[in-house]
Amino acid sequence: MSLEEFYESISGDLADVRGHLLTDERVTKFVKMFFDDPVNSQLCGAMENDDLESAFRAAHTLKGLAVGMGFTALYDASYALTEALRPNDSGAPSDPGQVRPLFDKTEEEYDKVLEAYNTKF
Secondary structure (H helix, E strand, O other), X not given: OOHHHHXXXXXXXXXXXXXXXXXXXXXXXXXXXXXXXXXXXXXXXXXXXXXXXXHHHHHHHHHHHHHHHOOHHHHHHHHHHHHHHOEOOOOOEOOHHHHHHHHHHHXXXXXXXXXXXXXHO
């Protein structure tokens, strides 16, 4: 699987990533580094423990990593989760009814990237 096919399989934006990382070697290096980051495990742990404050921080971090790597579908899912978890004025999640389905969607997209990564690398 080529780098182009990898990004296509995950609904990613390779052109944007190439724009700021410049070479395919650097893109590949940073894709590999993405899976060294513990943020997804932190998100899963926070959700398992109903720690929505930590889940918000982890989802926000995952969103930033995903956009930086051009993982568009994962970014979209983690963005929606971040917004559902974002505390309102009373400190509660802004959309608590959507947290679990959006978390499930985020994990689904993360798993797609991981599966494609395992196929490519």
